[in-house]
Amino acid sequence: MNLIPYGAAGVVTGSAYLLELEHARILIDFGMFQGDRELEAMNIVPEGLHARDLDAVILTHGHLDHCGRLPMLVRRGYRGSIFTTAATIEMAELVLRDAAHIMEADYERKLRKAQKKGMKVNRDDAPLFDADDVADTIKLMRAVDYDTLLDVAPGVAARFLDAGHMLGSASIELRVMDQGTTRRIVFSGDIGPHGLPFLRDPNPPEPADVVVMESTYGDRNHRSxxxxxxxxxxxxxxxxxxxxxxxxxxxxxxxxxxxxxxxxxxxxxxxxxxxxxxxxxxxxxxxxxxxxxxxxxxxxxxxxxxxxxxxxxxxxxxxxxxxxxxxxxxxxxxxxxxxxxxxxxxxxxxxxxxxxxxxxxxxxxxxxxxxxxxxxxxxxxxxxxxxxxxxxxxxxxxxxxxxxxxxSAHAGQTELIDWGRHCIGPTTSVYLTHGEDDARTVLAERLQETTGVVPYLPTYAERLIV
Ligand SMILES: [Zn+2]
Structure with a gap:
């Protein structure tokens, strides 16, 4: 199996993971990069990602840095299902519509400014997607219940577990048929802290063969x-x-x-x-x-x-x-x-x-x-x-x-390690993403101390053989 991170590798935005299996290609999240111009220039559909070849998309939650490039994928011809929870469908619609509206308003302002000066507007300033792309994207979303195993692609079943980070947020456990055996692959999504009002505390997955885990606050604990x-x-x-x-x-x-x-x-x-x-x-x-x-x-x-x-x-x-x-x-x-x-x-x-x-x-x-x-x-x-x-x-x-x-809506270091201990066993391959390098380096050390496993810190578009 190949796992390719197309974002959130050494940064906290742009979450996107392509999983290439024997019989299927699955994308987990396709989020927007947010920050300075250099980061925002990474808001593309990467060359290695062929929208029409994907069998399924899985969305962990409705924040823009996890769902924000999905309308671009749909614009490129993706017509398969986007599996996510019912609450995330509503949240994603709200967030994506707002993003489309802001980009269109920004573009119109720049256009007016340029026209006044008799100049052309920069092509890079064109909106990445519009309200119609958002509507097309939402139509592909299929509501999934928590804690229920569901077939999402040939030889691949998925289970959504409450991640306690925002309403509808999930960690994903995939069960994949690979050369005659079943393997478990976990994507943490964003993990919430304990005790947030309204939300349930995160429900950590069972031991897995591969764990892809966020590390936003891997180097510190929040004030209580x-x-x-x-x-x-x-x-x-x-x-x-x-x-x-x-x-x-x-x-x-x-x-x-x-x-x-x-x-x-x-x-x-x-x-x-x-x-x-x-x-x-x-x-x-x-x-x-x-x-x-x-x-x-x-x-x-x-x-x-x-x-x-x-x-x-x-x-x-x-x-x-x-x-x-x-x-x-x-x-x-x-x-x-x-x-x-x-x-x-x-x-x-x-x-x-x-x-x-x-x-x-x-x-x-x-x-x-x-x-x-x-x-x-x-x-x-x-x-x-x-x-x-x-x-x-x-x-x-x-x-x-x-x-x-x-x-904060993110788990602090101690809570991340507690979560990780549930699904990391002696033979688990652990990949730390969705964190600045300082944070994920420290979390890697702490996880090694508590589980004995040495986590790997992947880079953008690195082809990982898992
Ligand atoms: Zn989030």
């Missing part, structure tokens, strides 16, 4: 959720005491719903009164609706809170603002309020007009809950820059900026 929640609670209490406004730049899926859950808990414990919460993002609103469609996937605690009606009764102060006018109107609302708006790194989206309006207010709080890339406004705030440029205006930062690292 309990400590993070204590700090979150302290910030909200302070804002309430000052009638201040809290702004949270947040990616619409996952963290937005997690924050709602934690706020509901604070309301329940009467730590703070039920202050107004604004989900100021059409995508956040849609993602929250998908959570409501898939309550069957919730963990026991969230299910109990939902069944009793308590969760919804605690969250009656939540407002969702779909239109631009509704979003602008939040400016006139007096504190204390919480506003959750994208984008997560404050590089675009509605969070920008809130920050322009409020960053110079000493009673305002900005809570940073996710990773902030170099050069982004979010990063400048984290780094304590005194004056920042927002939507073309220079603003003095007087608001209080807080960074909370413990809300």
């Amino acid at each position: 959720l309990a400590d993070t929640l204590a700090e979150f609670s302290r910030i909200v209490q302070q804002a309430v005491a000052q009638n201040g406004k809290i702004f949270v730049p947040s990616f619409a899926i996952g963290r937005t719903q997690q924050l709602l859950y934690h706020l509901a808990e604070l309301f329940k414990q009467k730590v703070i009164p039920a202050i107004p919460i604004y989900i100021d993002s059409p995508m956040g609103i849609n993602a929250t609706r998908i959570y409501q469609h898939h309550t069957e996937l919730f963990d026991d605690e969230s299910t109990a809170l939902l069944r009793s009606g308590e969760l919804l009764s605690l969250l009656t102060s939540v407002h969702t603002t779909e239109t631009r006018e509704e979003s602008q109107a939040i400016n006139d609302v007096k504190g204390p309020i919480v506003v959750i708006a994208g984008s997560g790194m404050a590089t675009a989206g509605r969070i920008l007009h809130h920050l322009r309006q409020n960053l110079d207010d000493p009673t305002a709080h900005v809570i940073i809950v996710g990773y902030q890339g170099h050069g982004t406004l979010g990063r400048k705030l984290v780094d304590g820059q005194q004056v920042v440029s927002v939507l073309g205006d220079k603003i003095s930062v007087r608001a209080q900026i807080h960074t909370l690292g413990g809300f």
Whole structure:
């Protein structure tokens, strides 16, 4: 068998693995590279990957860095099935439509700019796919239940196991007929931490012959959720005491719903009164609706809170603002309020007009809950820059900026090793992907200490014989 990583080999984006078997060719994930121009230039259908020759595609979850190149594959003629969970189909549709919309809007802006100067727009700036490609892609998706063995291609059966990373996320166990014997191949997908609200904890696979495993936080553990929640609670209490406004730049899926859950808990414990919460993002609103469609996937605690009606009764102060006018109107609302708006790194989206309006207010709080890339406004705030440029205006930062690292949707080092111990035996071949080289090198050492197996760190498009 051959295994070829077409992404996420030494980086955390672009997940894609081609598995070449005796009688079938299967692609596991086909995600987008995200980051600087050099990385984004890798958003291609590689030469070795022939869309029409594939027997099946398997998708682990709906994040763009796992599903974002699928519409390009469909544009190239892929017409087979894309197996994934029902919740992931809805998440992927939301994420891919949003990506198509952003690329089209970007392209039109560049086109107008170029036309004004009498120039042509760069061909590399053309959108990678459009809304029609997304619709064609979604049509190929087949809903799969967790924990059920399903034939996906000649001689290949797949089982999806809950990965606890986002709603619908899965690790994949493949059983492959190879020269008369059955072999087990595991793809971890992204592995969640323990104790995330709504989601079940990851369900690790049984011992396998081959394990392809993520290593995003392979070199460190997160601050504990309990400590993070204590700090979150302290910030909200302070804002309430000052009638201040809290702004949270947040990616619409996952963290937005997690924050709602934690706020509901604070309301329940009467730590703070039920202050107004604004989900100021059409995508956040849609993602929250998908959570409501898939309550069957919730963990026991969230299910109990939902069944009793308590969760919804605690969250009656939540407002969702779909239109631009509704979003602008939040400016006139007096504190204390919480506003959750994208984008997560404050590089675009509605969070920008809130920050322009409020960053110079000493009673305002900005809570940073996710990773902030170099050069982004979010990063400048984290780094304590005194004056920042927002939507073309220079603003003095007087608001209080807080960074909370413990809300990650990825397992930390200890949890990764615990997960790995379940499926790595003395003869397992282990490949570490989806992590920067520093992180996967450290994780490789720790895994070797605990399992005795020496993991391999593959490079892009390397043909691995497994
Ligand atoms: Zn992910």
